Amino acid sequence: MAKREALPTREANFSSWYNTVVKGAGLADYGPARGTMVIRPYGYAIWENIVSEMDSRIKVAGVENAYFPLFIPMNLLEKETQHIEGFAPHLAVVTHGGGKELKEPLAVRPTSETIMYPFYKDWIHSWRDLPVKINQWNNVVRWELRTTLFLRTMEFLWQEGHTAHATHDESWSEVMRAIKMYEGVYRDYLAIPGYAGVKSASERFAGADDTATYETLMPDGKALQGCTAHDLGQNFSKAFGISFLDKSGQEEFAWQTSWGFTTRSIGALIMVHGDNKGLRLPPRIAPIQTVIVPVHAESEALSIQSKQIAEALSQQGVRVKIDDRDNKTAGTKYYEWELKGVPIRLELGERELSSGTVTVYRRDTDERQTMNIADVTEVLPQLLEDIQTNMLRQAEEFLASNTHDATDYDTFKSIMSSSRGMIRAFWCENAACEEVIKAETKASTRCLPFDSEEEQGECVKCGEKATHRWIFAQSY
Amino acid sequence: MAKREALPTREANFSSWYNTVVKGAGLADYGPARGTMVIRPYGYAIWENIVSEMDSRIKVAGVENAYFPLFIPMNLLEKETQHIEGFAPHLAVVTHGGGKELKEPLAVRPTSETIMYPFYKDWIHSWRDLPVKINQWNNVVRWELRTTLFLRTMEFLWQEGHTAHATHDESWSEVMRAIKMYEGVYRDYLAIPGYAGVKSASERFAGADDTATYETLMPDGKALQGCTAHDLGQNFSKAFGISFLDKSGQEEFAWQTSWGFTTRSIGALIMVHGDNKGLRLPPRIAPIQTVIVPVHAESEALSIQSKQIAEALSQQGVRVKIDDRDNKTAGTKYYEWELKGVPIRLELGERELSSGTVTVYRRDTDERQTMNIADVTEVLPQLLEDIQTNMLRQAEEFLASNTHDATDYDTFKSIMSSSRGMIRAFWCENAACEEVIKAETKASTRCLPFDSEEEQGECVKCGEKATHRWIFAQSY
Numbered sequence: 013m014a015k016r017e018a019l020p021t022r023e024a025n026f027s028s029w030y031n032t033v034v035k036g037a038g039l040a041d042y043g044p045a046r047g048t049m050v051i052r053p054y055g056y057a058i059w060e061n062i063v064s065e066m067d068s069r070i071k072v073a074g075v076e077n078a079y080f081p082l083f084i085p086m087n088l089l090e091k092e093t094q095h096i097e098g099f100a101p102h103l104a105v106v107t108h109g110g111g112k113e114l115k116e117p118l119a120v121r122p123t124s125e126t127i128m129y130p131f132y133k134d135w136i137h138s139w140r141d142l143p144v145k146i147n148q149w150n151n152v153v154r155w156e157l158r159t160t161l162f163l164r165t166m167e168f169l170w171q172e173g174h175t176a177h178a179t180h181d182e183s184w185s186e187v188m189r190a191i192k193m194y195e196g197v198y199r200d201y202l203a204i205p206g207y208a209g210v211k212s213a214s215e216r217f218a219g220a221d222d223t224a225t226y227e228t229l230m231p232d233g234k235a236l237q238g239c240t241a242h243d244l245g246q247n248f249s250k251a252f253g254i255s256f257l258d259k260s261g262q263e264e265f266a267w268q269t270s271w272g273f274t275t276r277s278i279g280a281l282i283m284v285h286g287d288n289k290g291l292r293l294p295p296r297i298a299p300i301q302t303v304i305v306p307v308h309a310e311s312e313a314l315s316i317q318s319k320q321i322a323e324a325l326s327q328q329g330v331r332v333k334i335d336d337r338d339n340k341t342a343g344t345k346y347y348e349w350e351l352k353g354v355p356i357r358l359e360l361g362e363r364e365l366s367s368g369t370v371t372v373y374r375r376d377t378d379e380r381q382t383m384n385i386a387d388v389t390e391v392l393p394q395l396l397e398d399i400q401t402n403m404l405r406q407a408e409e410f411l412a413s414n415t416h417d418a419t420d421y422d423t424f425k426s427i428m429s430s431s432r433g434m435i436r437a438f439w440c441e442n443a444a445c446e447e448v449i450k451a452e453t454k455a456s457t458r459c460l461p462f463d464s465e466e467e468q469g470e471c472v473k474c475g476e477k478a479t480h481r482w483i484f485a486q487s488y
Numbered sequence: 489m490a491k492r493e494a495l496p497t498r499e500a501n502f503s504s505w506y507n508t509v510v511k512g513a514g515l516a517d518y519g520p521a522r523g524t525m526v527i528r529p530y531g532y533a534i535w536e537n538i539v540s541e542m543d544s545r546i547k548v549a550g551v552e553n554a555y556f557p558l559f560i561p562m563n564l565l566e567k568e569t570q571h572i573e574g575f576a577p578h579l580a581v582v583t584h585g586g587g588k589e590l591k592e593p594l595a596v597r598p599t600s601e602t603i604m605y606p607f608y609k610d611w612i613h614s615w616r617d618l619p620v621k622i623n624q625w626n627n628v629v630r631w632e633l634r635t636t637l638f639l640r641t642m643e644f645l646w647q648e649g650h651t652a653h654a655t656h657d658e659s660w661s662e663v664m665r666a667i668k669m670y671e672g673v674y675r676d677y678l679a680i681p682g683y684a685g686v687k688s689a690s691e692r693f694a695g696a697d698d699t700a701t702y703e704t705l706m707p708d709g710k711a712l713q714g715c716t717a718h719d720l721g722q723n724f725s726k727a728f729g730i731s732f733l734d735k736s737g738q739e740e741f742a743w744q745t746s747w748g749f750t751t752r753s754i755g756a757l758i759m760v761h762g763d764n765k766g767l768r769l770p771p772r773i774a775p776i777q778t779v780i781v782p783v784h785a786e787s788e789a790l791s792i793q794s795k796q797i798a799e800a801l802s803q804q805g806v807r808v809k810i811d812d813r814d815n816k817t818a819g820t821k822y823y824e825w826e827l828k829g830v831p832i833r834l835e836l837g838e839r840e841l842s843s844g845t846v847t848v849y850r851r852d853t854d855e856r857q858t859m860n861i862a863d864v865t866e867v868l869p870q871l872l873e874d875i876q877t878n879m880l881r882q883a884e885e886f887l888a889s890n891t892h893d894a895t896d897y898d899t900f901k902s903i904m905s906s907s908r909g910m911i912r913a914f915w916c917e918n919a920a921c922e923e924v925i926k927a928e929t930k931a932s933t934r935c936l937p938f939d940s941e942e943e944q945g946e947c948v949k950c951g952e953k954a955t956h957r958w959i960f961a962q963s964y
Contacts, residue, residue, distance in 0.1 A: 043557035044564060045594050050607060053552035060553060076529035077536060081519035082627055082643050088520060105584040110631035111577055118521050131526060151558055155586035167558050339616065
């Protein structure tokens with residue numbers, strides 16, 4: 013068990029704990045080019061589960077998948093002024109192809125608005141052509157100076173949805189549908205609660221009129237932006253000439269949205285649920301939901317029993333694996349599967365076998381119980397659901413107890429210089445106050461929650477009139 | 489029906505027919521950067537079906553999915569001499585990132601051997617670490633001068649499997665498993681027959697000891713290489729230092745394979761099965777297997793009946809769509825769905841409805857039959873299977889009747905200057921003969937089929953001793 017000491021504690025050094033877990037659990041590693049990431053099979057299996065769940069929700073919403081090119085000619089990227097201003101510092105640029113210097117450099121897509129929308133212009137002429145709702149699963153590249161595995165990498169995987177509508181009501185409904193879909197995947201699958209709301213003007217996507225977000229809280233008290241959905245208004249449709257004849261024969265520019273969910277979500281998953289033994293994976297997202305460890309790898313009786321249990325669980329839809337490696341002790345295996353966050357471990361010993369029982373270990377509560385082998389198949393699917401529910405509840409408690417109301421700026425500053433977390437506070441919605449708060453406390457506006465009600469209040473910084481409480485936090 | 493004239497015939501101009509169908513059926517279009525491709529929803533849905541089928545076969549074989557970076561530092565790409573020689577002319581190179589010139593340029597992956605294998609070196613130390621079997625679904629870029637949608641594009645989508653083994657027997661078994669898997673998907677899903685075999689030395693992958701291939705025949709008499717699986721021997725393991733201690737404690741270099749299947753397969757699908765009305769999609773791969781057209785879009789009775797049939801078919805697992813657009817005539821709709829290759833169309837008219845019948849149109853045979861509505865749900869799943877079988881049979885007949893034996897060079901030349909097709913002929917396996925044949929007839933060796941038996945023969949070109957009949961063809 014000497015290896016266990018190698019894992020730093022979350023309390024002593026959270027970022028070192030994070031990096032050690034990501035690598036030690038076999039989730040990911042850095043690639044040879046600075047800031048790039050190798051997603052290893054165990055990490056990729058988590059992403060595949062997310063993709064599968066998200067993709068079916070996207071399809072149910074009537075959005076179709078497609079694929080647009082990786083390379084964007086610079087002249088297209090430059091068409092929407094705010095967009096290029098936002099992305100120019102983060103571009104990777106191809107200048108040579110086939111051994112020759114290119115006449116026009118090609119940007120590697122940082123996001124696909126500007127390569128998709130010229131086609132939208134070609135496809136959209138009449139109200140009958142709307143809505144257009146297209147999604148793609150792909151890789152994008154954003155040059156970043158400081159990178160962390162999953163949380164911020166030069167290349168990452170994501171889906172990007174891009175829709176065009178006849179009215180702003182419709183496009184705004186799509187923004188809300190997307191952000192609710194994301195919230196559903198975060199809560200129901202990743203067991204990660206958060207605040208859904210709109211961004212302030214300074215925190216919007218480059219080229220959007222409004223950005224909706226889902227803001228989650230990490231154990232070190234910093235917020236993580238979980239995903240975004242943008243109300244693009246008519247900014248891109250005007251820049252790219254996407255117009256249509258409406259039912260009355262008037263020419264109108266289309267109303268557009270874009271929305272994305274990335275591999276960053278895996279970073280949130282690791283941080284929110286992990287503990288000092290490593291990962292804790294919510295069952296619905298776990299590549300392996302139950303691992304069976306025959307305590308004596310050489311025992312044929314244990315091997316047969318393990319296979320029978322595995323088969324029965326598999327038929328119940330449980331993702332199960334038998335660890336029958338003969339060159340590792342049971343203790344080493346327990347350590348490894350705890351590090352990898354498998355929700356349930358079945359320990360099968362010869363003495364137990366003779367009494368028809370098995371030890372069931374729950375990773376979320378670190379508890380062991382003895383169970384009749386005959387009951388395992390029936391009990392485990394429900395136990396996995398209980399674990400899922402319990403992990404969401406734990407995360408909800410953490411979020412609730414670390415969301416503070418601050419009515420004066422001293423309290424605000426004091427929270428941000430100690431435990432951090434989310435702060436709910438009145439803000440006058442003046443960018444100047446937002447800037448000062450950020451400079452003095454490192455906390456930025458995270459969002460105005462959708463369920464926030466209009467009130468009479470005073471800005472926590474300047475004391476001027478404020479009508480809503482915003483969520484502030486330091487952030488990743 | 490005036491539009492129908494717009495589609496060139498296959499006989500008059502095959503490549504014009506191809507491009508018109510690809511664009512007209514909404515499969516794909518060219519991107520703004522030369523040679524790049526936009527895969528539109530209908531084309532991408534075909535790819536998703538291929539991916540789903542292939543991915544489950546890959547997983548059943550114990551291969552795990554992962555994701556490696558898009559950018560490969562040039563020094564890694566240059567490690568295996570033959571590999572870089574083969575790929576250097578086809579690279580896209582990133583020289584600038586984040587607004588600055590990079591110290592070391594980054595190649596956009598043309599294939600991932602050289603970015604994956606440094607990690608294999610880190611992960612593989614003992615025979616216990618083998619085999620390593622990893623696959624990734626991603627995009628790759630190869631700078632090409634002449635491009636055709638799906639068949640040869642600068643960027644394409646594929647899967648690339650990369651395995652490492654303790655012995656050459658094992659790695660060769662993996663090559664054979666991969667190529668048989670591909671053959672299975674081609675035959676059983678895409679209904680495309682072909683010849684599986686090994687490439688000649690001159691046609692191998694850059695860095696491989698042997699390349700297995702599946703060669704298919706297009707209607708214009710040219711062959712298309714459907715996919716490849718490479719026996720990499722120890723070429724890369726020596727270049728990248730991937731060694732392990734075998735069971736006897738000896739240090740050995742790993743034996744490796746790589747294998748890939750691309751969006752090019754969709755090009756084969758279009759060409760092999762299409763006709764002068766457009767696409768004909770085999771039912772197993774068709775995004776829409778049955779389209780229901782209510783002949784009078786405004787009729788409520790037809791609308792209700794259409795929905796009932798659609799619901800019942802959907803419950804049988806049939807992918808079904810109702811075309812109830814009110815601004816297109818039934819004739820226009822028939823034209824569109826024939827162009828898009830939907831295997832079965834149900835035409836539902838008011839007179840038929842009153843007699844409880846529906847017209848069933850089969851796209852593969854261009855035949856109509858009347859059927860009782862009550863029988864549709866039961867009959868259609870089997871009819872779809874019959875269509876699948878019939879389309880494979882048609883393609884098999886075409887391949888068989890266009891595979892010629894040539895025992896003398898005059899016959900060989902005469903075939904290649906007229907109908908083309910595949911030629912089965914003895915070859916001395918001397919590269920010089922292969923070169924002359926290619927220069928004089930444009931036909932290259934496609935493969936030595938796995939089922940080809942050793943015989944006593946004479947090279948079709950030089951008359952020297954030859955032991956096997958190879959497949960020759962002009963190719964895409």
